[in-house]
Amino acid sequence: MIFGESHGPAIGVVLEGVPAGLELDLEAVQRELDRRKPGQSPTATARKEDDRVEVLSGLFEGKTTGTPLTMLIRNGDQHSSDYASIRYTPRPSHGDYAGFIKSQGCQDYRGGGHFSGRLTAPLVAAGAVAKQVLERRGIRIGAHISSIYGICDASLEDTGVLEEVAQKAFPVLDDAKGEEMQQAILEAKEEGDSVGGAIECAVTGLPAGLGAPDFGCNVEGVFSQYLFSVPAVKGVDFGAGVAFSLMRGSEANDPFEVRDGQVVTRTNHAGGINGGITNGMPVTFEVTIRPTPSIALPQESVDLRTGEETEIEIHGRHDPCIVPRAVPVIEAAAALAACAVLGI
């Protein structure tokens, strides 16, 4: 359960079901938060936050107790006056209007409130704990920016490189492509606009046989539920995903073979899932991330007090592209989904 608002005193998460006796590496949790934190690059929001994690419950003498683990992150750099002029004139495509209706006008509108991408900091903290649980079972998760505004990274041939990619300030496989992507972000920013893109992620080490074909246990369904909880994620596809529509069966099928005494598939177009059940190959998927809704260009809205159409100008310090900062967030959502699939 994630709590808090972008401009409130703090945000955080209460994580249930963490196994007792885990020697929690809080520095590793902090490293994950540092990968996501704002204010670190001209291609990101200028809001500066420390994003230091504080554990309030569920940890005793360095080990998890098995009771709810509460992690808190304080907010420190809110510019709430930036939002006063759009309190009743919702930003197109942010959560403002939907949140206004759901909360009957009582939502904290400052900085997007609970709908802000800032709430992905506690998600990353929770995912970092999940990653530690998974690592003990030999399960690893890595991701990279696969495209930004049509500029594509090299294709992922070997998931082993993703650990190294996680150390990069701009997490791509091909740094030259990364330069082009950053240029595209800065050009959009210069024009008061934003761009979107995609992130490819791989989960290795999940055993075959987890999940079920239907409803709540379908592995694609479980992963999707977590991934769509990340704001700005607008598409999730597994394995070859949308490219399946351009293939013949003979190209799309993954032939079986035996390697080191194990049944494996030569290709992994299915993304490690057949019939809603893991097949022992890496679970691979790509998420599509929309362009940031808050852009500096004037936009059309409606004054919810009068019902009149009006033009708005958005202030605030926004990410001109969400994709680079969302990479650790997608890994975190995948880690929580993997735990759910394993019944942890």
Ligand SMILES: Cc1cc2nc3c(=O)[nH]c(=O)nc-3n(C[C@H](O)[C@H](O)[C@H](O)COP(=O)(O)O)c2cc1C
């Ligand atoms: C890491 C991260 C950072 C984000 N930064 C911004 C931002 O600076 N400005 C903005 O308008 N939206 C930003 N978003 C996206 C909005 O929070 C999101 O579009 C909004 O809540 C509506 O949700 P939806 O796009 O899923 O419909 C960010 C999302 C993430 C994951």
Ligand SMILES: C=C(O[C@@H]1CC(C(=O)O)=C[C@@H](OP(=O)(O)O)[C@H]1O)C(=O)O
């Ligand atoms: C603070 C973060 O991102 C924020 C996400 C966000 C949004 O609308 O989603 C809007 C901006 O908020 P503000 O106008 O307060 O600067 C971003 O800075 C963060 O990711 O930690």
